[in-house]
């Protein structure tokens with residue numbers, strides 16, 4: 001019995017050893033024959049994040065993933081979800097580009113009557129009644145910022161949202177006052193004005209009930225230097241006329257939101273240039289910006305099923321031309 005037991009024990013030991021050696025041999029074979037084997041246990045299967053941008057962006061095109069694609073800069077910890085938008089959404093959002101090449105496409109916008117909702121005592125022209133509701137609080141913050149910084153409460157909001165009829169009336173008035181050629185040089189045709197978006201404002205200065213040109217006052221330069229902090233930009237700056245195709249308008253500001261206003265300022269871009277520059281960035285290689293201790297990632301896509309990182313806050317705006325600008329906040 002004793003010998004039998006010993007013999008059986010040896011057999012079991014040899015069997016276990018063979019199993020272990022076989023497992024090691026298979027393991028080594030797998031590693032050496034598969035350069036993409038992931039030793040930390042992440043298989044990189046479909047649905048994981050390790051697939052390269054090429055394999056994701058061109059599904060079904062027969063290309064194989066490039067060698068070494070797992071060394072890409074993407075974080076292996078990020079998962080993505082897909083958000084679906086409508087093709088019509090290209091014409092909606094805070095980043096839509098409205099100019100001579102990109103007419104405004106009418107959409108339902110939630111407009112606020114400025115005088116009814118404002119929380120800061122600035123003056124508003126009866127002709128400038130409404131602004132997009134979602135930007136009102138940041139607009140008020142900017143107006144308060146000006147009063148706090150300068151000690152002056154002299155800003156007059158002369159124009160904000162305009163419908164097609166409003167724009168036609170302004171054009172007609174300008175034609176009667178300055179002649180057709182000059183009026184058309186200075187005034188957008190109905191359908192091509194940024195004021196249709198509810199995101200643009202024009203200022204004047206008002207002192208003792210008398211209106212003055214905005215740029216005549218040194219103190220109004222505050223807007224040029226600080227509007228970006230509230231998501232607004234000087235839309236038609238001097239020196240960019242060849243890009244915007246609009247003469248310098250020191251009184252006209254446009255909401256685009258953060259971090260876009262900050263990025264545009266840092267790079268000296270007007271909206272036309274920003275819309276163009278952002279085309280070079282993808283969900284996997286976004287434009288990164290840090291402002292006020294918030295990290296942002298911005299990218300462009302022409303797809304209507306849009307990948308965004310899971311558990312992130314995202315905003316999607318059309319560019320009013322051919323795609324969407326996605327803003328991720330972390």
Ligand SMILES: [Zn+2]
Pocket residue numbers: 159195200201202252253
């Ligand atoms: Zn304007």
